[in-house]
Amino acid sequence: MGMEITFLGAAGTVTGSRFLVEAEGTRVLVDCGLFQGLKSLRLKNRDPLGVDPASLDAVLLTHAHLDHSGWLPVLVRDGFSGPIYCTPPTAELAEILLADSGRLQEEDARYANKKGYSRHKPAEPLYTEAEAAAVTPRFTLCELDDTFSVGSLRVRYQRAGHILGAASILIESSGRSVFFSGDLGRPHDLLMWPPDPPPAADMIVMESTYGDREHKNTDVLAALADAVGDTVRDGGVAMIPAFAVGRSQLILYVLWRLRQDGRLPSVPTFLNSPMAIEVSEVFRRFDEYHRLTELETNAALSSATFTRKVEESKELNRRRGPMVLVAGAGMLTGGRILHHLKAFGADPMNAVLLVGYQAPGTRGAALIAGDPQLKIHGRYWPMRARVHRLDALSGHADRSELLDWLGAAAVPPEKVMLVHGEPQAADALRRGIADRHGIDAEPAAMGQVVRLD
Numbered sequence: 001m002g003m004e005i006t007f008l009g010a011a012g013t014v015t016g017s018r019f020l021v022e023a024e025g026t027r028v029l030v031d032c033g034l035f036q037g038l039k040s041l042r043l044k045n046r047d048p049l050g051v052d053p054a055s056l057d058a059v060l061l062t063h064a065h066l067d068h069s070g071w072l073p074v075l076v077r078d079g080f081s082g083p084i085y086c087t088p089p090t091a092e093l094a095e096i097l098l099a100d101s102g103r104l105q106e107e108d109a110r111y112a113n114k115k116g117y118s119r120h121k122p123a124e125p126l127y128t129e130a131e132a133a134a135v136t137p138r139f140t141l142c143e144l145d146d147t148f149s150v151g152s153l154r155v156r157y158q159r160a161g162h163i164l165g166a167a168s169i170l171i172e173s174s175g176r177s178v179f180f181s182g183d184l185g186r187p188h189d190l191l192m193w194p195p196d197p198p199p200a201a202d203m204i205v206m207e208s209t210y211g212d213r214e215h216k217n218t219d220v221l222a223a224l225a226d227a228v229g230d231t232v233r234d235g236g237v238a239m240i241p242a243f244a245v246g247r248s249q250l251i252l253y254v255l256w257r258l259r260q261d262g263r264l265p266s267v268p269t270f271l272n273s274p275m276a277i278e279v280s281e282v283f284r285r286f287d288e289y290h291r292l293t294e295l296e297t298n299a300a301l302s303s304a305t306f307t308r309k310v311e312e313s314k315e316l317n318r319r320r321g322p323m324v325l326v327a328g329a330g331m332l333t334g335g336r337i338l339h340h341l342k343a344f345g346a347d348p349m350n351a352v353l354l355v356g357y358q359a360p361g362t363r364g365a366a367l368i369a370g371d372p373q374l375k376i377h378g379r380y381w382p383m384r385a386r387v388h389r390l391d392a393l394s395g396h397a398d399r400s401e402l403l404d405w406l407g408a409a410a411v412p413p414e415k416v417m418l419v420h421g422e423p424q425a426a427d428a429l430r431r432g433i434a435d436r437h438g439i440d441a442e443p444a445a446m447g448q449v450v451r452l453d
């Protein structure tokens with residue numbers, strides 16, 4: 001008997017979270033994420049899962065981000081017909097994110113065909129918006145801290161912080177147990193509650209995104225006040241690429257608080273992302289899942305102008321500073337922020353504020369590395385705007401916070417498998433876990449199988 005865990009993604013890399021758990025004839029997939037970033041990774045999205053999707057009894061989804069949910073449309077198209085368990089906010093957010101992802105896949109394929117720069121001819125979208133919509137009926141809601149059965153498995157979700165509805169997942173079968181951290185938030189996030197400590201489990205599968213980094217400038221308010229203040233006081237444009245889920249809402253909240261406290265001048269602020277606008281409405285509805293009061297939520301969200309239409313978005317590129325533009329995508333992989341970079345990126349008066357993780361191979365990572373130009377929509381654009389990296393606004397725990405979280409475990413696990421990190425980050429965290437907690441930790445390898453007997 002026993003339990004078997006197979007690492008089908010997010011092993012040696014941050015994206016593509018997919019973990020197979022099998023015990024006593026039950027087979028579930030924990031997360032079903034998209035590989036993002038480098039082309040070599042993105043190409044993996046075209047590969048089959050490694051097990052027949054129709055043979056899965058269920059998917060257990062930790063949270064809505066696409067690197068955890070974005071491959072679900074392919075799974076369903078390829079024959080998966082079981083339930084996808086998730087919290088109520090995750091279901092709503094995933095529906096929004098998947099629809100957008102399908103739309104983008106279709107747009108990219110259309111664009112590649114028009115410009116003729118695709119290597120596959122004709123370019124085919126990974127999945128369509130209609131295929132993304134076919135996922136929604138599979139969502140089966142579960143609440144944090146409830147225990148339920150999936151075949152022979154007992155499953156419990158608990159709070160992970162990170163983004164609205166995010167969960168860690170405990171799976172037990174015949175006295176053996178594995179606990180998946182999912183993405184872990186920060187203990188003192190302004191928006192999200194701290195992650196719950198790990199329960200007793202034989203093995204913990206733990207994220208390691210920032211396993212080798214401490215977030216600098218822990219004062220989020222001061223960090224944003226400095227970076228945005230310097231730019232807009234000179235009449236510049238502060239561009240903030242942000243993930244539609246989580247960071248966009250945090251940024252609006254922090255900007256609002258800074259203006260309330262007189263620490264930032266009142267300048268026009270735009271949330272230029274139809275998706276982030278939709279997500280903000282989900283935020284209003286699920287107020288027990290975040291720290292803000294109704295009053296704060298409403299004040300913060302209404303302090304920015306919501307830009308929905310494409311025409312309004314284009315209009316912004318003809319405006320002059322000072323202003324603040326919050327737009328997706330967070331790693332500059334697409335979205336309206338690219339048009340803002342083309343319009344404002346060449347002027348050193350302006351600034352780009354990177355607030356989230358920038359995967360290798362993305363334009364965000366290129367900016368951090370100091371690239372003087374970025375390739376956008378098939379040609380190169382000069383980038384002379386200042387670049388600020390604001391880790392303090394990250395939705396992920398840093399190295400010390402990850403180690404503290406593990407140290408708070410009810411009972412130390414026998415083994416920790418590290419996922420969702422670049423190799424150097426996972427390895428640095430492995431050493432930290434051994435030194436500080438004396439626990440055997442190992443970075444997971446793609447395709448690796450671990451048995452709990």
Ligand code: ZN
Pocket residue numbers: 063065162183
């Ligand atoms: Zn995430």
